[in-house]
Amino acid sequence: MSEKVVGLLVGREDTFPKPFLEVVDRKGGPHGVRAEMVLFGGAKLDEEPRYSVIVDRISHEVPYYRAHLKGEVLKGTVVVNDPFWWEADEKYFECVLARRLGVAVPKTVVLPNKSYISDINELSLRNLRYPLDWDGIIEYIGLPAILKPNTGGGWKDVFRVDSKEELLWAYDQTGSAAFGYRPKTMILQEFIKWQDYVRCICIGRTHVYPMRYDPTAPFHERYVIDRPIEGELRERAVHDATALVDALGYDMDTVEFAVRDGTLYAIDFLNPAPDFDSFSIKDEAFAWVLDRMSDLVIDYALGRARPPWRGEHRWWRFAR
Ligand SMILES: Nc1ncnc2c1ncn2[C@@H]1O[C@H](COP(=O)(O)OP(=O)(O)O)[C@@H](O)[C@H]1O
Ligand SMILES: [Mg+2]
Secondary structure (H helix, E strand, O other): OOOEEEEEEOOOOOOOHHHHHHHHHHHHHHHOEEEEEOOOOOOOOOOOOOOOEEEEOOOOOOHHHHHHHHHHHHOOOEEEOOHHHHHHOOHHHHHHHHHHHOOOOOOEEEOOOOOOOOOOOHHHHOOOOOOOOHHHHHHHHOOOEEEEEOOOOOOOOOEEEOOHHHHHHHHHHOOOHHHOOOOOOEEEEEOOOOOEEEEEEEEOOOEEEEEEEOOOOOHHHOEEOOOOOOHHHHHHHHHHHHHHHHHHOOOEEEEEEEEEOOEEEEEEOOOOOOOOOHHHHOHHHHHHHHHHHHHHHHHHHOOOOOOOOOOOOHHHHHOO
């Protein structure tokens, strides 16, 4: 029996890696599966892939990892999550998809960038409506509203705006030097004045762990454990979160809902490297994550499960 290696790619997080590697070794060992931290650097075309499975928690920040991972996929490694889809995914697209799935989302508009790299001039932009119909956009979305990046995370550059003036001020910031040389594409979203808030950790597209969440608390106190999500709210959160991760093909994700007048609005479900830190999600959820994640990668390593995106790209015909 040839040994199967599961690799882990991580960023700064420190509580998840060691226990994850240990649990995969413990459960996978008898089946010839073991786990280690990935070591990458200078991928060569002819190199044989070392890993049967790679859990990728950081390629959104380290572009070289993503480039390397794309090659590994073609060479036969199962990468969680699909680096091709993760790179393509955006919040506006996801909102359109949610509507198709019957999952409620806030009214959303995607906006042209505020500014461009210096080589772009009026000729390059002649297909853009200018000025934008801000009054029409505000009439559709309503106020207050949320202006946030179409791709992003960690609450970076998320603005709540209460008036047209605040909106235009915030939009202008997205073209400023503070945004670096690649101004972000932003979406404007109806602000959901929620009475309750639910965050679901989703693994393997079928396992969902809903938790009450307080977005107004400091980061490490946001997951609320003494008031579990129960009954119909739980059922609906699980149902809608499953519909979203199944459609998106994410094997790890978190899906966040703001609950207003009994309706669950999906707010953020583009979290393909979800927070797994034990101090954040707390002990019970952390144990659940270790259990589900280890089962997932062991099943992939042993060929007992097939990644959702296998066969989805034209080039799959040439994959190993
Ligand atoms: N449409 C909205 N209505 C109400 N609150 C929102 C809305 N969009 C974002 N928020 C709040 O802002 C936070 C950050 O937005 P989010 O879309 O999760 O950005 P990020 O991808 O940076 O995490 C959310 O957790 C939520 O509390
Ligand atoms: Mg978020």
